Amino acid sequence: MREILALGALLVAVPWGFHARAAEPVRARHAMVVTREAHATDAGVAVLRAGGNAVDAAVAVGFALAVTLPAAGNIGGGGFMLLRVTDGRTTFIDFRERAPKKASRDMYLGPDGNPTQDSEAGYRAAGVPGTVRGLELAHRKYGKKPWAGLLAPAVSLARDGFDVSYGLARSLRASRLLARFPESRRIFQRDGAYYEAGERFRQPELAGTLDRIARSGAADFYEGETARKLAAGMVANGGLITLEDLKQYSAVEREPLRGRYRGYEILTAPPPSSGGTGILQMMGVLEKSGYEKHGAGSAASIHFVAETMRRFFAARNTYLADPDYVRVPVAGLLDKRYVAKLRESIDPERATRSSEVSALDPAGYESSETTHYSIVDAQGNAASVTYTINGGYGCGVTAPGLGFLLNNEMDDFTAKPGSPNAAGLVQGEANAIQPGKRPLSSMTPTIVLRDGRLFLVAGSPGSGRIISTVLEVLLNVIDFGMNVRDAVDRPRFHHQWKPDTLFMEPGFSPDTLALLRGRGHNVETVSGIGEAAAILAEGGWLQGAADSRSEGKASGY
Ligand code: DON
Numbered sequence: 001m002r003e004i005l006a007l008g009a010l011l012v013a014v015p016w017g018f019h020a021r022a023a024e025p026v027r028a029r030h031a032m033v034v035t036r037e038a039h040a041t042d043a044g045v046a047v048l049r050a051g052g053n054a055v056d057a058a059v060a061v062g063f064a065l066a067v068t069l070p071a072a073g074n075i076g077g078g079g080f081m082l083l084r085v086t087d088g089r090t091t092f093i094d095f096r097e098r099a100p101k102k103a104s105r106d107m108y109l110g111p112d113g114n115p116t117q118d119s120e121a122g123y124r125a126a127g128v129p130g131t132v133r134g135l136e137l138a139h140r141k142y143g144k145k146p147w148a149g150l151l152a153p154a155v156s157l158a159r160d161g162f163d164v165s166y167g168l169a170r171s172l173r174a175s176r177l178l179a180r181f182p183e184s185r186r187i188f189q190r191d192g193a194y195y196e197a198g199e200r201f202r203q204p205e206l207a208g209t210l211d212r213i214a215r216s217g218a219a220d221f222y223e224g225e226t227a228r229k230l231a232a233g234m235v236a237n238g239g240l241i242t243l244e245d246l247k248q249y250s251a252v253e254r255e256p257l258r259g260r261y262r263g264y265e266i267l268t269a270p271p272p273s274s275g276g277t278g279i280l281q282m283m284g285v286l287e288k289s290g291y292e293k294h295g296a297g298s299a300a301s302i303h304f305v306a307e308t309m310r311r312f313f314a315a316r317n318t319y320l321a322d323p324d325y326v327r328v329p330v331a332g333l334l335d336k337r338y339v340a341k342l343r344e345s346i347d348p349e350r351a352t353r354s355s356e357v358s359a360l361d362p363a364g365y366e367s368s369e370t371t372h373y374s375i376v377d378a379q380g381n382a383a384s385v386t387y388t389i390n391g392g393y394g395c396g397v398t399a400p401g402l403g404f405l406l407n408n409e410m411d412d413f414t415a416k417p418g419s420p421n422a423a424g425l426v427q428g429e430a431n432a433i434q435p436g437k438r439p440l441s442s443m444t445p446t447i448v449l450r451d452g453r454l455f456l457v458a459g460s461p462g463s464g465r466i467i468s469t470v471l472e473v474l475l476n477v478i479d480f481g482m483n484v485r486d487a488v489d490r491p492r493f494h495h496q497w498k499p500d501t502l503f504m505e506p507g508f509s510p511d512t513l514a515l516l517r518g519r520g521h522n523v524e525t526v527s528g529i530g531e532a533a534a535i536l537a538e539g540g541w542l543q544g545a546a547d548s549r550s551e552g553k554a555s556g557y
Helices: 037-050 052-068 131-142 147-159 168-173 181-189 204-216 218-223 225-236 243-248 273-286 299-319 329-336 334-342 465-478 484-489 508-520
Strands: 003-007 010-014 027-030 032-035 078-084 092-097 252-254 257-261 263-269 369-376 382-390 447-449 455-456 502-504 523-524 533-538 541-546 553-556
Touching: 003 523, 027 553, 032 037, 032 052, 032 533, 032 541, 037 052, 037 369, 037 553, 052 078, 052 131, 052 147, 052 382, 078 131, 078 263, 078 329, 078 447, 078 508, 092 131, 131 218, 131 382, 147 204, 181 273, 204 218, 204 225, 204 369, 204 553, 218 225, 225 243, 225 329, 225 334, 243 455, 257 273, 263 273, 263 465, 273 299, 273 329, 273 334, 273 465, 299 465, 299 502, 329 334, 369 455, 369 508, 382 447, 447 465, 455 465, 465 484, 484 533, 484 541, 502 508
Parallel strands: 502 523
Antiparallel strands: 003 010, 027 541, 032 369, 032 553, 078 092, 078 382, 092 252, 257 263, 263 447, 369 382, 447 455, 455 533, 533 541, 541 553
16 A cells, blocks of 8 residues: 655555655756766766767766776677667667687587686677777767767876776775786786876877777777787787687677666666666566565565566576577567466465476567766767776776776676576577677667656666566556665565575565575675666756766766
8 A cells, every 4th residue: 555654744655565765866857867887977978969860979977987997898899789769769789799700519518518717707708899880880879069079078087097996996806807917917017017096097098099999990890900909919828819700790780678667768788788678577477467566675576576586597597698699589588478477386485396396388479897877968868878898897908008997797608507607697599608699698778658758767787686676676666656765775585496596685684595595595795796877857847867886976967
């Protein structure tokens, strides 16, 4: 039942007993940028103020983060951009990395038949990067400001440097990976001495690379001087990426996935992301379950959502993969009857053991480190972008002479069916390595519409936890009436089928944990499930929230 709270003379309806903490989001009338790093947010806002649109700002932010957030921001990785323009057009730009031509199914198995660390660190872990092609494609089709100007903030942040934040200093100090590779050690650690917060950090090689991309576009990265140096570094160090792989890399536009939840329209990520399929399947299970009546953060609601997650992840790991290589049964996985079967299989009082859950066959129903940023411009165009080099600082390798880190996205493939990858995901045959294939992703840039108008833009890093993070942010807003600040900051939980563990952030009450254990969950407390970046459009205002788990910044005008 809805409770009515008397607040002075105001009557405020609070859905399902949730009492908002009312932490304040950043508010702006016209436009908003939310990213994980302040210089990047400022670069995006400057583009918007100068009349650029959301895509222009997304390009400027993408390149700025490649300088100021080296753990995740990148030109050596890949990602997804979900766009909605005010005339109603929507598109999904897929610039996910691809396996090099020389890659093969069992390339990461050692002599004992078990996965080695090669998919996680070093030259052999890198997939063919897609970011520069993706940002160029987005700009060519949907941007309006000149390309070179959008790279200018990144070039000067790299050339003139910027002051290292507390978080960046801590992150560089903590990375054992960077220390293993001489070029990375030289650039990010000044030969073993760590950068301290407040010190100036300059990246001249990266400035040179960005400057060439500003002048020659993606052609430099994929066919020009950058391509030649990158390919030469690969040959010299046992990597797989060739000049041919770079030349042949293309970013592609795909139809976003669409679904409805309680009257809201959800636009989200199609394969090769598993995220959008997950969001829509789990919302389908939840919509008619009545789970929300138990209230946000209650053991009963967490239990039901966690069981929903467990079932989705079983299907994810079996059926989802690159649709250009494998038939992915999305329609079956989202079919009403399939979803109803999943819902019926959930006991509201008891956890099902993961060993008893296997992916329900959809046939027959057919008819650590990443970053997300969200942008809305003054015309109401929205860009929701998640991009990544996978692990923090990717594979640890800085491309010789080029100043940028390479991804370890090859670890998102199944190195061996049934063996967990670095993110702990147990995956199957559909996601096996094949030359040119894109590894299955969990990145879930999402946009929600209400009555055909922009309502919410959201996304997060966190590997498999991304999907749970985005789901919970959406549920917090739609089902529990939270403002976007609260929706992003609330403690989160995550279940991914295997391991059979309910991961919970600190902040839930001990009684709630006890109730969940009583229902049969193996509860484990972990810090940092996702880092959401979200914008809510309501009542003529944009509300922005960078996750308080991070040093992010929301800003607008
Ligand atoms: O595409 C994916 O799902 C992963 N490569 C994302 C990695 C990630 O989010 C790690 N960040 N915390």
